[in-house]
Amino acid sequence: MEKFIFASRWLQAPLYLGLIAAQGVYVYHFFHELTHLVVNAGTLSEADVMLIVLGLIDVVMIANLLIMVIIGGYETFVSRLSLDLHPDQPEWLSHINAGVLKIKLSTAIIGISAIHLLKTFINAGNLPEHTIKWQVIIHLTFIISALAMAYTDKIMNQSLNLVKSNH
Numbered sequence: 001m002e003k004f005i006f007a008s009r010w011l012q013a014p015l016y017l018g019l020i021a022a023q024g025v026y027v028y029h030f031f032h033e034l035t036h037l038v039v040n041a042g043t044l045s046e047a048d049v050m051l052i053v054l055g056l057i058d059v060v061m062i063a064n065l066l067i068m069v070i071i072g073g074y075e076t077f078v079s080r081l082s083l084d085l086h087p088d089q090p091e092w093l094s095h096i097n098a099g100v101l102k103i104k105l106s107t108a109i110i111g112i113s114a115i116h117l118l119k120t121f122i123n124a125g126n127l128p129e130h131t132i133k134w135q136v137i138i139h140l141t142f143i144i145s146a147l148a149m150a151y152t153d154k155i156m157n158q159s160l161n162l163v164k165s166n167h
Contacts, residue, residue, distance in 0.1 A: 009078050016074050023066045030059045051119055058115045065108040072101045099153040106146035113139045 037044070037052045044052070071090065075081050076098055083089040096104075117139050120132055 012073070012078050016070050016078070019066055019070050023063060023070070026059055026063050026066070030056060030063075033059070047122060050122060054115055054119045054122070058112060058119075061108065061112045061115060065105065065112065068101070068104055068108060072096050072104070076101055099156065103146065103150050103153060106142070106149055110139070110142050110146055113142050 033052060033055055037049065037056070041049070071081070071093060075093060076096060081093070083093065117135055120127060120135050124132060
């Protein structure tokens with residue numbers, strides 16, 4: 001029974017493959033938007049260029065988030081990647097665990113939210129006030145949640161270290 005339960009972690013592998021497919025969609029979207037920017041560069045206003053560039057940055061940040069989830073999640077919950085000798089192994093992968101992954105994901109989400117908020121502020125004249133207000137509230141909620149997770153993780157690590165030092 002224990003081996004069967006432990007082997008069930010492999011049910012997550014197709015989910016990570018699905019996220020890799022989603023990453024491909026973001027690559028396509030990025031180059032579609034980049035082509036639009038380059039082809040129309042002479043006719044776009046400065047604000048339009050800035051909005052498109054912020055959109056490109058947003059896509060890159062979401063792609064980075066996907067990589068963290070795919071690599072970090074697979075390594076943490078499914079199987080080791082055995083990349084110790086690979087020259088391109090991400091530095092953060094050597095000390096990843098579920099708590100660290102949650103905090104990294106939270107900070108990435110805050111970054112993505114900040115880009116969306118910046119796009120909203122640039123385009124504020126075309127948006128209703130309640131939309132802007134709710135985006136600010138949601139962004140602040142992400143920040144408070146990340147701080148709460150980091151604080152909880154810190155308390156848990158201190159408790160763990162205390163238990164280890166008593167043994």
